[in-house]
Amino acid sequence: MLDIKLHRYTFLRVMLLLIGIVFVMRLFYLQVIKHEDYLMKANNLQISKLTIQPERGEIFAKERGVVVPLVLNEQVYTLFADPQEVRNTSEVEALVRRVAAKELVDDSLPLLKNKKSRYVVLARQVTYEQAQAVKKADIPGVGLQAGVRRVYPEGSMAAQTLGYVNGENKGQYGIESYYDQELTGTSGMLEAVTDVRRIPLTVGTTGVRVPAKDGDDLVLTIDRGIQAKAEELLKSKVEQTKAESGSVLVMDPQTGSVLAMANFPTYRPDEYFKVKDYQAFNNAIINSPFEAGSVIKPLTIGVGLDSGAIGMNMTFNNTGSVRVDDRTIKNVEIAPTNPATNLSDILRYSLNTGVVHILQQMGGGQVNRAARDKTYEYFYNRLKLGQELGIDVDGEVPGTLIAPDKVQGNNVRYANMVFGQGMDVTMLQVATAFSALVNGGTVYQPRVVEGVRAVDGTVTSRQPQVLTAQAITPQTSELMKYLIREGRIHGAFKGLDRGFYVGGKTGTSQVIDPKTGEYTDKETIGTYLGFGATTTPQYVIMVRVNKPHIGGYSGTTAAAPIFNELSNWLIDYMMLRPQE
Amino acid sequence: MSTTHSALLTKSSLRRNQNTARFAASVSLGPITNIVMIVLMVTVLGLLYLGQISKKSSYGYEMNEIQASIAELDAKKRDLEIENARLQALERVKTSSMTASLASPSKTDYAQ
Numbered sequence: 001m002l003d004i005k006l007h008r009y010t011f012l013r014v015m016l017l018l019i020g021i022v023f024v025m026r027l028f029y030l031q032v033i034k035h036e037d038y039l040m041k042a043n044n045l046q047i048s049k050l051t052i053q054p055e056r057g058e059i060f061a062k063e064r065g066v067v068v069p070l071v072l073n074e075q076v077y078t079l080f081a082d083p084q085e086v087r088n089t090s091e092v093e094a095l096v097r098r099v100a101a102k103e104l105v106d107d108s109l110p111l112l113k114n115k116k117s118r119y120v121v122l123a124r125q126v127t128y129e130q131a132q133a134v135k136k137a138d139i140p141g142v143g144l145q146a147g148v149r150r151v152y153p154e155g156s157m158a159a160q161t162l163g164y165v166n167g168e169n170k171g172q173y174g175i176e177s178y179y180d181q182e183l184t185g186t187s188g189m190l191e192a193v194t195d196v197r198r199i200p201l202t203v204g205t206t207g208v209r210v211p212a213k214d215g216d217d218l219v220l221t222i223d224r225g226i227q228a229k230a231e232e233l234l235k236s237k238v239e240q241t242k243a244e245s246g247s248v249l250v251m252d253p254q255t256g257s258v259l260a261m262a263n264f265p266t267y268r269p270d271e272y273f274k275v276k277d278y279q280a281f282n283n284a285i286i287n288s289p290f291e292a293g294s295v296i297k298p299l300t301i302g303v304g305l306d307s308g309a310i311g312m313n314m315t316f317n318n319t320g321s322v323r324v325d326d327r328t329i330k331n332v333e334i335a336p337t338n339p340a341t342n343l344s345d346i347l348r349y350s351l352n353t354g355v356v357h358i359l360q361q362m363g364g365g366q367v368n369r370a371a372r373d374k375t376y377e378y379f380y381n382r383l384k385l386g387q388e389l390g391i392d393v394d395g396e397v398p399g400t401l402i403a404p405d406k407v408q409g410n411n412v413r414y415a416n417m418v419f420g421q422g423m424d425v426t427m428l429q430v431a432t433a434f435s436a437l438v439n440g441g442t443v444y445q446p447r448v449v450e451g452v453r454a455v456d457g458t459v460t461s462r463q464p465q466v467l468t469a470q471a472i473t474p475q476t477s478e479l480m481k482y483l484i485r486e487g488r489i490h491g492a493f494k495g496l497d498r499g500f501y502v503g504g505k506t507g508t509s510q511v512i513d514p515k516t517g518e519y520t521d522k523e524t525i526g527t528y529l530g531f532g533a534t535t536t537p538q539y540v541i542m543v544r545v546n547k548p549h550i551g552g553y554s555g556t557t558a559a560a561p562i563f564n565e566l567s568n569w570l571i572d573y574m575m576l577r578p579q580e
Numbered sequence: 581m582s583t584t585h586s587a588l589l590t591k592s593s594l595r596r597n598q599n600t601a602r603f604a605a606s607v608s609l610g611p612i613t614n615i616v617m618i619v620l621m622v623t624v625l626g627l628l629y630l631g632q633i634s635k636k637s638s639y640g641y642e643m644n645e646i647q648a649s650i651a652e653l654d655a656k657k658r659d660l661e662i663e664n665a666r667l668q669a670l671e672r673v674k675t676s677s678m679t680a681s682l683a684s685p686s687k688t689d690y691a692q
Contacts, residue, residue, distance in 0.1 A: 068668070069665045146651070199635075199644045
């Protein structure tokens, strides 16, 4: 009996031992061999990777040295509802209609009755104040999702220069595109154990936090006051003359800084989706090359003087026309013909024959390869006409300036180039070259961004960049300022400058009729290019009005009035003192 | 003296010149009690650990609430900045009643 008892007892012990061994082996398998697998599964469930979105950099302008906002970020919300949580649909409808009627998404309210849905968007782009009203109402099932949108307190100001940000938070056109990377910043990352609502908890040693780097805040060289005035005058003149479009560029010739860049027609960057004609997005100042016309003549005279081909006392016999190869080049008006026409007369009467004469002198008496080479050396290599200048705005194009060794770079073309036809250049290139003509000879790289603004408001400015250190000599520059001013004060704009040192040149260029492929006088582009208002010029202004319906020469009747008014306004705005 | 006490006072348990007395507890714990005690201690320690972990986790919620408050204040500050910018916008200033009452100077001159 005892043997049987002992035998059963032993059997039980052995069985329990075996079961114990099975348990231990199973636990060993799960906890040691399969440790990594289960750890990975646990981490996948518990650990969430959350991206920390950076804030897009804001954009500021200046106004007499004070930084003012142009582009800001606004917190907006998406108002949504969970139909399953909503107890009283009418209450929700009443709230949305009262607080966010304009932002209400069409046909969203009936969707609240669909109890199978868990997410219905009721309104988008709800402002902070509206969101506070929703939170105060505290209706179950209604929630807010935060987002950000770009706002433009100044409306359509400098729209083409700024560009806009699309629905994917990507900059389009202008500065928003050119500096998209700097403005976007760098996303951060948070990897941590989270609860079911994805709220990070502080347990665990595997948490990783990389803070987001917000985008840089940019401060522009653009002056808000000057920009607003330029836009106002441009809009008024374009509408008055029923012109197709127009542009105004104001630059600081001593640094290459752009003070204003106005285009009309324009658009509102916060309503970019409403634009039907995509031309409105284009900044014609940098991406619409054209035959600039007579505003190039001061450059030709400067080249002639600087190269030594002519002197200040140069005179020539102006008969109203000149022959170059098989073509006859004429002045716009035959009179005045004068055997002792001087440099001042060339600018005052805008004589094509005068600048062709200078080109001939650069070739030793005739238009030839030497003359073309010299012109190309100055126009292209030194003054950077016909090429991109590297302005920090998206969309710049080079234009066309044909080299003298090409078949198309013949004598007739170069004879046209010296008075602004036969080559396509942008307003930016012409104004930059003109700035070098009046600032002592330095070609500065034009720029729109002054620098980066730190959190404490200080601005780290960038230094002006030089493209050509000495395109012309300072002596030539002094002579050119004198001549350009003489051309203005003895011409159609006598007495308009209140005694200030202002000079400028009109331009009326023909356009090619697309139907015939020939130049036509029916439509022209009127331009005015000038500087002011002291012997050390403080501003260069270039105006362009496309196809105005106005009598007379469009450079004089459409473009020049904008320059005159803007120049006189700038004198007061910049508080310049007269110098004589 | 008790039996236990006197049993302890044997020759082998005493040393010369030392008046020592060993007092043993009258109650001794068996192996099952030991196991229960150990299990209880482990349980208490475990509960303490869980409590600490939970408290640590709750900091995550507190942090989340504070961050939400910061975000709320940030949004409010931004809203005020934008409102300020809109109020100082040139177009608004130009069309304001105060500007309407201003007159442009007919002439600007400079003191010598």
